[in-house]
Amino acid sequence: MKINIKKQSGIYTLTSEQILSISLEKAWEFFTVPTNLDKITPKEMDFKITNNPPEKTYLGQIITYKIGILPFLKSNWITEITHFESPLKNETRKGFFVDEQRFGPYAMWHHEHHFEETTNGDVKMTDIVNFKLPFGILGDLLAGFYVKNKVKFIFESRFKILEKLFNQSK
Template identity: 55%
Template sequence: MVSIKRHSGIYTLEVKQLVNTSMQEAWEFFSTPRNLAKITPAHMGFQITSDNVDEMHVGQIITYQVGILPGIKSSWVTEITHVAPGKFFVDEQRFGPYAMWHHEHIFEEKEGQVWMTDRVSYKLPFGFLGHLMHGLFIKKQLLGIFNHRFQTLESYFGENAKDSLSQSA
């Protein structure tokens, strides 16, 4: 399920997906920063520019270049702020296109599969203009990114129940 809600000027996007794999395999895949490029749409030109992205740890700074609009690339710097192996990790934007970006990745094992929850709390720059841009294209872009991610993970880890992702944004 994908949802986006607004509260106090902050948006929260939440995605839940059942992944047909073991907790160990899911954790190994998602806690390896270089794998982010594998689940990001190719048209965004996502590229990690920092070294040492084979294993995640608290305090790790990861730098990227990413296309935020056609023909417009942005630098993005995130820090891994919390890690509980096999349970969750959090990355936070330190520099980039958002006024705030806090991304929680939560993993729960259930009957040999893994429920993944992505919860992204973000704030846009430019006040009212940012809110207007959200309605015009940012919301659509984020839904597209997470829908691409869903399809990619289905291909990578195998088919799950068809209804494990639905849009309610």
């Protein structure tokens, strides 16, 4: 498991890498179905998509959620797909999409999802999440440690869930 989180200029950056023992086509098909986010988000987050997105992700798509940010405290969250490049339509066999927060609990949220076919036919999946807390230095002092660890927990949990879904035969 490769998960790294750092902070620079008030912005946290989490990077997560995982090799999935599936084809690029299968990975892209799974991760571009918005409702599959429910399957890979830890239950503790009490995550729920609140609009009814189409079956496939597309450029400009808006997805709305409710997410538990603290015990007994839920937040509305709205993201937009701002970039979308299918790895199935180019020679490099690399692709990505980006979701950005439009409204929600963060001052900034920019999440890149990268997919690349490896030489042995597996998929290297890389997530890069840049986020900033609201309320500047005060928000950082009051909640920085907690939120940083919560985001890290989400991706550690996601890693384990994806291992079970796609890498059981390893």
